[in-house]
Amino acid sequence: MNSSRLRNRFHLISKFVWLFILLTMLIWSPIVGAWENCPFGEVNEPYPGTCGRYIDTDNDNICDLSQPAPENREDPVIQENNNDQVATNSSSVRSKSTGSGIKYNFLPIAISLLILYIITFTLSRKKKINVSQHRKIWNVILLFTFLISGIFGLILAILISYGIRLSFYSDLLFWHVEMGIMMAIISIFHIAWHWKYYKRIIIKN
Numbered sequence: 032m033n034s035s036r037l038r039n040r041f042h043l044i045s046k047f048v049w050l051f052i053l054l055t056m057l058i059w060s061p062i063v064g065a066w067e068n069c070p071f072g073e074v075n076e077p078y079p080g081t082c083g084r085y086i087d088t089d090n091d092n093i094c095d096l097s098q099p100a101p102e103n104r105e106d107p108v109i110q111e112n113n114n115d116q117v118a119t120n121s122s123s124v125r126s127k128s129t130g131s132g133i134k135y136n137f138l139p140i141a142i143s144l145l146i147l148y149i150i151t152f153t154l155s156r157k158k159k160i161n162v163s164q165h166r167k168i169w170n171v172i173l174l175f176t177f178l179i180s181g182i183f184g185l186i187l188a189i190l191i192s193y194g195i196r197l198s199f200y201s202d203l204l205f206w207h208v209e210m211g212i213m214m215a216i217i218s219i220f221h222i223a224w225h226w227k228y229y230k231r232i233i234i235k236n
Contacts, residue, residue: 069096072134135205140212148220166224173217180210 069076076097079085085094089101148169155165183203190200222229 069094069134073097135208135212137212140209141216144213144216169217169220173214173221176210176214176217180207180214183207183210 073080073094074097076085076094078087078092078094080094086096087093088095151160151165151168154160155162184207187200187203187207189195190197190203
């Protein structure tokens with residue numbers, strides 16, 4: 032009986048974790064996959080690019096995410112001159128920078144987490160799940176974001192300490208910060224659950 036309950040709880044928590052991942056992907060997909068919307072702030076990024084997101088559907092050796100859609104581009108001659116200038120500037124800036132200019136998705140993350148939290152909170156209020164299950168779901172997501180952010184942070188610290196620059200450096204930095212944002216927001220939920228406990232500590236001190 033106990034094993035059956037544990038199995039059911041595990042399946043329930045797994046469903047909400049997958050719902051969280053799906054909801055996050057649905058909200059982020061139009062942001063990450065559009066023309067002229069590089070999450071790292073690159074402009075006219077030449078082949079092979081500095082991260083694993085390089086894509087070139089029009090075969091011009093420039094990442095689609097770092098340039099306008101074909102119908103919105105300037106005259107080819109002017110564009111070519113601009114590309115040369117931007118490539119030169121980008122190379123010089125990149126040699127001095129470790130990822131400045133990256134665009135993070137604070138608002139989509141906050142909206143995704145808030146929607147999912149409202150769902151689990153409502154289900155707990157309607158007795159579809161109990162309060163402990165509601166909190167376990169968020170503890171699992173908190174652990175998930177902590178591990179990814181922490182592991183990626185350690186890798187980045189090693190790369191920076193030893194002067195190692197890899198092609199997927201920007202990807203690591205991007206997801207380290209994104210997971211850190213999620214972890215910080217979920218931590219606010221966690222603090223709200225135990226605010227009386229923290230209040231007692233503060234008052235005693």
